[in-house]
Amino acid sequence: MREFQKKSIWFMVPYFFGIAVFYIIPFGRVLYYSVIDNTFSKKFVWGNNYRVVFQNEYFRLAMKNSLLLILIVVPVLVGLAFLVSWLLVNTKGKMKCLRMLFVFPMLIPTASIAIVWRVIFCEIDHVLPLWLLFVYKNLGLLIIIISAALSNLDLAIFEAAKLDGAYGVQLHRTMTLPLMASTLLFSVMLAIVYSFKIFRESYLFYGTKYPPDYGYTLQYYMNNHFLKLNYPYLAVGAVITSALIAIIVAVGLKLQKRFCYE
């Protein structure tokens, strides 16, 4: 067995190599850039870039908007996906065509959706259209994931729970949700990751690098600094975004351990 393990390590080498080349080393460079004044003189300024960035009103605005998206829209998206999936699974094949309908937005090019959105919501001076666009674009994927998990739930457990007297909301709170916890947490994390990728939709919807204050997210901050050749601030933005995602993932994993049935 040990011999087998020794041999199998070699099969992991390409994996570690890939991780190192494509993730760890570039991220190390980004960390390095975040503590120097610029990429040419390369003078260490340590935490000064972080201080400047945190003091910047537009960075704080971007951070606030990104967090609002995560805290408000992501739960709504996952909840909606769960609800639709539950309906789809429990209608026993009657609404199969509806499932296709929800997947459709994933197939339509973002640019086309953004144009339609601009036509429909051109008069609304609010962040809601953007949030709605985010939900519309990502709902289909989450429905696929959650409905697949729902379909695979063991019905015998539910029958047993019913025999024990669990019905209605209580059944779902005590049985369905814990059984689905890992899938739901995965969906939440996926949605959060996608929330950081809303930039393309947002850019096409607002049609500018300077969207209204409510639509100004971290990606705008980073992209605009990219065009200003300001790599250190861009790197700081990237590090903070990564840290934010890392914290969310860590919390998610903790929650998963707490709520999941092994």
Added chain:
Amino acid sequence: MSIGKRVRKLLLCFMVGLCFAGCGREQTNMVEGVKEHVVYDVNHVKLFDVDENSKLYIYDDDNKLKILQPDGKVEKEYLVESAEWMGFCAGNEHLFMLLTEQVDGYPYEWLMLREMDLSDGSSKIVYSDGKAYSAAGICKLENQIFFVTRNEKEESEKKSDITAQYLDCGEQLVCFDVETGNTEIISLECLKMIAKKSEKELWIYGFDVDIRKFYFATFDVHSKQLGEKRYTDQHFNPFLQDFAYDEEMDKLLMLDFMNTQTILAYDPTELNANIGLYKVENGASDAQICCVNGYSYFLANGCVHRIRNNDYWRKTQQIVVYCGTYEYNLPEDSGYLLRYEYVDEEQMAMAVMAGNCDYDLLLLETESPIAENIRKIGAYEPLNSLKDVENYFDSSFDYIREAATDSNGAVWMLPCDISMDVLVFQSQLCNEYDLFDGGPITNQSLREAERKLKGLELEGKNIYYQYNYARDGLSRQIPLYVEDYAYQNGRVCFDSVLFQQLCENIKEEMNDDTQLYHNSTLADAVKGLAYDATEEEEANHFRNYFSNVAFVCADRHTLAREYRGRVDSQPKSILSYDFFDVQQMPVLEIGSEQAPIATAYMLVVNPKSSHLEEVKAYVAYLAERLCEKESIYLTKNLKGEYRDNERKVHDIYAKGRIVFEYPRDVFWEDFVAYLNGRITYQHMTSEIERKLNVYLKE
């Protein structure tokens, strides 16, 4: 006779002899440093060829065929029959001429290959083709003559690809064997042109219909095998008229006859870079070029010129220039191997931030938002050590040095050229209709002049103009406001009386559309000139243009007649004509000292360049060139003689300034939306203020 007298007499004879030798125009040998350039003393040359012994064969306007020795002496001369010559090649005391001749019984001319024996001047037809109407190149390899014929073809059979700029003219490669007299048509699809590579190989220039690109490839005449295709890139001008191969340099040479009038050398393995060897100063007469024994032969002013290619080639590594502008071209005849990459703003930002040696030079405008950021982050190699750059700054306007120097005194870029708009008036028309009062031009006086012309239109007199307050205001007045009034004391302000007035005036004029805005710009008029126009024709051309145009707006390229991709054969500034008057473009506030904004075309050296010293040497060379030639657009103190208008333009340019503008997408979209009536003035100003705030403070 005493010995002293004899010596004096001999000396006198020797000097007289020297004088005669100097006056004789057998050939002019202009030696610039070590650069050899010879002009053969035979005028009105139509076609020429050079054999392997560097003997020059010339066919001139008088139907004379002359053979010249390498030193320029005429060896033989023949009078030949008048015909339409397409090309000829010489060797082994024989000449093979491609020409069209009338054949009895046929209504059209036939393409003929005529062989001439140079020992006795006799000639005979060795090949004729009734289907071919023209030819595109001929060359002799050992005992074979290769030439390309152009044949009539049904439209349906043609493989033209307009998008890829390929025109199928029915080209065919024909091989004539001198010994046997046999001809053979060699099947090569979509061939365009040929050139001799060696005694056994040809260079083929053709089009690949599958890949939809032009290519160069070698062709083994014995095995009839085509070598590897080397494809040209998008920067290569596909309308090639002639090319040659220099074995010593291992380069393909062509004369860019239509555009830069420069002999360009390409490495066959890398066709996206070229060396500008020599610029034909007074205009090439034809694109014809021959390369023999390391020398290039070409036609200019009806004479054959010869240069030694190696003298003009600097043999440096390739200098990669990332261009963010299409408005300006670096001098083509530097002798450096240059590769241009046209990149957009994001690509340029990526290249700069990568901090590697992918590029050597950045060529961009000061209008580009990235320009100032390059200075801010220090992405440049200081040029302070280059004496030529310092000399250039000493001789040019002060604001050029100011813009090129950062707060630490480092010269971070080289402004190669500047451009600024001026108003050009047709004095007589303006006086006749009393359009201006003679004082400085203001926005108000321009608007009033426009209105006067509209009033004249109602009376049936159509006097046009090429400056529109509304349309041109967009691109010229708004940047002036943004630069000087938009951001003051840490506050962005667009909701001001001045800006409101400016916007309302522009909007008002925008809605009042007129037919009097002349469709043809002055630049169009200049470009519309024939290549071979005489000075008188040129003057008439401009006089005609201005017969009913009262005033126009012209930038430096129009005034100087120097365009990217086009060099006039007689580059005479339009300011040389006296029926113009020029004035500075109006500023925003009447009586203010607001300086006009000049656009500078600047070069920035990549500090990470892998061959930094060579790149800096190139920049020093450019600075030296800029210094050498006095220019009314750059030089601070003019020493030469200039006309009044030229002096006026110089004074206007002297008052200018170089600014690094905010990105136009900060305010442009909202401004256009306001003009189109989609948003109100208040909405527009609040949006512009918000965006500029974000840009400045994020």
